[in-house]
Amino acid sequence: xxxxxxxxxxxxxxxxxxxxxxxxxxxxxxxxxxxxxxxxxxxxxxxxxxxxxxxxxxxxxxxxxxxxxxxxxxxxxxxxxxxxxxxxxxxxxxxxxxxxxxxxxxxxxxxxxxxxxxxxxxxxxxxxxxxxxxxxxxxxxxxxxxxxxxxxxxxxxxxxxxxxxxxxxxxxxxxxxxxxxxxxxxxxxxxxxxxxxxxxxxxxxxxxxxxxxxxxxxxxxxxxxxxxxxxxxxxxxxx
Numbered sequence: 001x002x003x004x005x006x007x008x009x010x011x012x013x014x015x016x017x018x019x020x021x022x023x024x025x026x027x028x029x030x031x032x033x034x035x036x037x038x039x040x041x042x043x044x045x046x047x048x049x050x051x052x053x054x055x056x057x058x059x060x061x062x063x064x065x066x067x068x069x070x071x072x073x074x075x076x077x078x079x080x081x082x083x084x085x086x087x088x089x090x091x092x093x094x095x096x097x098x099x100x101x102x103x104x105x106x107x108x109x110x111x112x113x114x115x116x117x118x119x120x121x122x123x124x125x126x127x128x129x130x131x132x133x134x135x136x137x138x139x140x141x142x143x144x145x146x147x148x149x150x151x152x153x154x155x156x157x158x159x160x161x162x163x164x165x166x167x168x169x170x171x172x173x174x175x176x177x178x179x180x181x182x183x184x185x186x187x188x189x190x191x192x193x194x195x196x197x198x199x200x201x202x203x204x205x206x207x208x209x210x211x212x213x214x215x216x217x218x219x220x221x222x223x224x225x226x227x228x229x230x231x232x233x234x235x236x237x238x239x
Contacts, residue, residue: 001203002189002218004042005035006229007071019187020153024167025175026191029066030199031222032167033058035191036115037068038227039165043113044083051109053085057097058117060088071227085111092124098145104152110162114153119166120177142180150184182206197221198230 005024026032040054070076089096097116104110120142128137149164156162166185168175175181181188188204201218219230 001187002201002216002232005039005189005201006218006220006227007038007042007073019185020157020162021150021164021185022166022187022189023175023181023185024165024189024191025170025178026167026199026201027171027193028169030191030193031069031220031227032169032191033063033066033117034068034070034222034227035201035220036117036165036167038071040084040113040115041070041074041080043163045080047112049112050083052112053083055085055087055111055114056117057087057089057100057115059091059121061091062118062121063088069222069225069227071229089122092122092127094122094124094128094141094145097122098148101145101148101152105155110156110159112161113163113165115165115167117167118169120168120175139177139180142177143183146180146184194219 024032024035037056040056044052044054087100097119123138123141123145125138128141129135131137132140134140149166153162153164166181168177168181170176175188178188186206188206190202190204192200192202194200198219198221201220203216205215216232216234218232221228221230
């Protein structure tokens, strides 16, 4: 499951084994955008149909400020990047994401994956409160958008594999809106830093009761303008 975020050999990545919607959450400056972009590269390269695309949705300003780093061994000029379509949305334009997924069913062909970088940052607190006339407007906006995302991806999967990967930033142990995400997302990857300057990516599978189960962690670092996988280890479910 964790291998999808790193440069792997052909055949190591099995998107059909995963849930259609997943979340990656971690602290600021932990390489989340690099992990997401590597996921996009893997999704595009492992698909047998050369015409299949991956859509990468993000803020142009944030991407240009902190561009993703590639894994060692990937040629920045290879043709696989032509299969990744960038879609830029304004920093606080959650309506832009909603419109994209509301019209998803009208597409002639669906992408093999859609990636949304910093999903939660598109929901600006004040504008959401004003729009809904409710102090919890941001939560309401996220609920409605996630419902659209879920329906769109489930519809697309009736004709073929289509995955949705979202990322969010948290400063504590879990995403601020975890209680909202868990309604639609069963698979959540969380990032934590360690004392050595590296990061640990953990896979969590949430059941309908809300309990989580983890089986592996990946240790990685972002250094010298590369995304470096240091190793993947088994973990005890009770950890």
